[in-house]
Amino acid sequence: MITTTGLTKVYRSRGREVTALDGVDLHVREGEVYGVIGQSGAGKSSLIRCVNLLEKPTAGTVTVDGVDLTALAGRGQRAGRELREARSRIGMVFQHFNLLSSRTVQDNVELPLEILGKSGRERSRKALELLDLVGLADKAKSYPSQLSGGQKQRVGIARALAGDPKVLLSDEATSALDPETTRSILELLRDLNRQLGLTVLLITHEMDVVKTICDSAALMEHGRIVESGTVDELLATPGSELAAALFPVSGEASGDERTVVDVTFHGEAATQPVISQLSRTYNIDISILGAAMDTVAGRQVGRMRIELPGAFEENVVPIGFLREQGLQVEVAGHDGEAAPRLAESAPQLVKEGVK
Amino acid sequence: MTWSEMQPLLEQACWDTLYMVGWSTLIAVVGGLPLGVLLVLTDRGGLLQNTVVNKVIGQIVNIARSMPFIILMVALMSFTRWITGTTIGVEAAIVPLAIGAIPFFARLVETAVREVDHGLVEAVQAMGGNTWTVVRKVLIPESLPSLISSATTTIVVLIGYSAMAGTVGAGGLGDIAVRYGYQRFETGMMWITVGVLAVVISAIQFAGDLAARSLARRGRGSTVPKLRLLRTPAPAAVEPTKAS
Structure with missing residues (x-):
């Protein structure tokens, strides 16, 4: 138009x-x-x-x-x-x-x-x-x-x-x-x-x-x-400034050797008890640093920042599990790692500033 | 001088003044309004931005305004004769009075019109209005209260100028004060004339202020008839204006 x-x-x-x-x-x-x-x-x-x-x-x-x-x-x-x-x-x-x-x-x-x-x-x-x-x-x-x-x-x-x-x-x-x-x-x-x-x-x-x-x-x-x-x-784009601003979650890692992960739920995934499944399946302790639930453009969306024990390398499998559940996952400090994998599932997005 | 001698003189003088000032105000408004609007439109960032036209009009206005009225009157004599066929009398005085007042009023119009919020101009442009629409629907109506004040000021200044019109035999109140009061030492006559002038000017100023204020306060409660407030008590509590 x-x-x-x-x-x-x-x-x-x-x-x-x-x-x-x-x-x-x-x-x-x-x-x-x-x-x-x-x-x-x-x-x-x-x-x-x-x-x-x-x-x-x-x-x-x-x-x-x-x-x-x-x-x-x-x-x-x-x-x-x-x-x-x-x-x-x-x-x-x-x-x-x-x-x-x-x-x-x-x-x-x-x-x-x-x-x-x-x-x-x-x-x-x-x-x-x-x-x-x-x-x-x-x-x-x-x-x-x-x-x-x-x-x-x-x-x-x-x-x-x-x-x-x-x-x-x-x-x-x-x-x-x-x-x-x-x-x-x-x-x-x-x-x-x-x-x-x-x-x-x-x-x-x-x-x-x-x-x-x-x-x-x-x-x-x-x-x-x-x-x-x-x-x-x-919202489905990792590292999107707009998504982060639309839907801010905050929280700092409690120490070294921790992996901070931002998880965005929308659609079906928002109704699944993903975090407790993750905890039970892999027997890890998950702390929630921050979380928010809101309606954006008429749809329920949730975002959560969680902390897993150990460095990123040790958490590759649990993070993979989260992705399999259809969640959008961003790992702090590892955007470069996360982006290519997500690119297949995430719709095309214009990011001129990055180019 | 007795009152019976003064009265016809004063009466004639009043009519002469009103006649001269009335016509010259009318001409000044007709001439000065477009000139003032043009000064705003052709200015930098204006709708008809044109530096040359703006500078030329601005200079003409400045020169005309810097000339003492009595000099202007003499300078314009041949022009006056060409227009009215004479250089003496009331008609002959109207020409220099009007020409002296046009640039004066134009500057006041310029200031008044410049005050109009540019957002309103933009709104009308966004509706598809052209420059003429902007002038007609926005600039003039929105600055009307200021324009009326400007016209009032112009009338008062013209009454002052018209005292000098006596030098071309035009008569009027100012002329009587000078000729009888000052030159013939008729102090009584002088003070009466001054008194009449004071009353006339106060009345004009009062009327002008009243008109300007009632236009400016449109819809702000004061002009709403009381009857209506009585009939509908609920909505009478006007919500406080937030943005303005």
Whole structure:
């Protein structure tokens, strides 16, 4: 639905060049919620602004719903008619809502329809319908300053949907909101994604956002996509920074001559008593350093960091047992050893940063 | 001078002032608003970024503003004659007044429009709006309270300028204060004129402030009719705004 190839953005100011995007290849499938996560300055904002050409990329292409937007942009600074029409089919919500304080809630939602040249009656019908969809039907005549942050963002979302977009871009939509409101807004985005088949590309610096609603995610660092894939793929990838961040387990080895192993359970394996089987079969004492159970992208996932006595070489057999159970196993300090074996079972994953 | 002598003079002066200031304000707004908006749009990083146009307009505005009004009036004499066919009288005064006020108002407009959050501009662009849409739907409506304050300031400044318009025989309150009060030592006349001016200016400032404030506070409770609050007591407790 959204594809970028070799997207590069270089800002020039007073002779200095800052590369915000450095050859970003992104592929967002139709109907999914795709999260791009990264710290501030990683280039997330530039990326999402390049997708609807609010920022003109220095190089590379952006294709949304089969339309090559970069080709529509032309040479000049101003957006031509074709690009503006394409933009009207891409909804966008913002961190600071960007509602016009001089207009009522309803008039704010009508604004994109005014730009599309819809008649007055059609505009108000559509606006009220959308406000109903986001649960703010009773606030149509209020002004934005009378609303709470979460309500403002709902208006922002209603406004973004006014042009019946297939794609919704969310620029840190929940970053200015408290945790509870964040959850309700994310739920709304999730519902819209399911009900309307809306493809959502969101950027965020909050891992929780990715955990709650994303089907796929990408990690951005220094203008590059370091990791990307569906959340399942990421969790199944040894050494994935995103998976570790999505699902952190901590705990230090209690001494030398110990092997620390991270075990990730998902799907069927999560229900098996694997650790006690391991202990009984090989007659070893296992200590649990840390463990967590959580729902990621709607699925139960568990992660555990365990410690086996003895060095890695002595534990090759028990670790092999764990792998046979269909678990994903990472041995601390032996990633190089673990990765090739897992490569067969783990789905293909893009890891550009490693290359 | 007795009151019966002063009264017709004052009355005529009031009308002259209102006439001159009214027309020149209108022209200043019509001319200064686009100029001010253009200054913002053509600036670096603006929607119509154009350094040459920006510098040229900026310089013209600066030069016009640095000229003392009385010099401007004399300098513009031939232009005034070309427009109005005369260089004396109220109509002749409107030309330099308007031309003096255009750059003044333009600078105020520039400041007001620059205050508009760029995020709003971006939002309208993301909806597919063009530059004209941005100006019409965002820049002007969102800066309207400041623009009204700017217009108020312009009117007050124009009333001050109009005192000098007396030198081209345009009359007006300021002119009476100078001619009767200062030059003929009619102290009473002078103080009455000053008093009238003070009242007029206060009234204009008050009206302008009121209009600007009621627009700026749109939806912040104060302008909501009390009746509605009485009828629906529950939602009257407006949630505190978090982000703004």
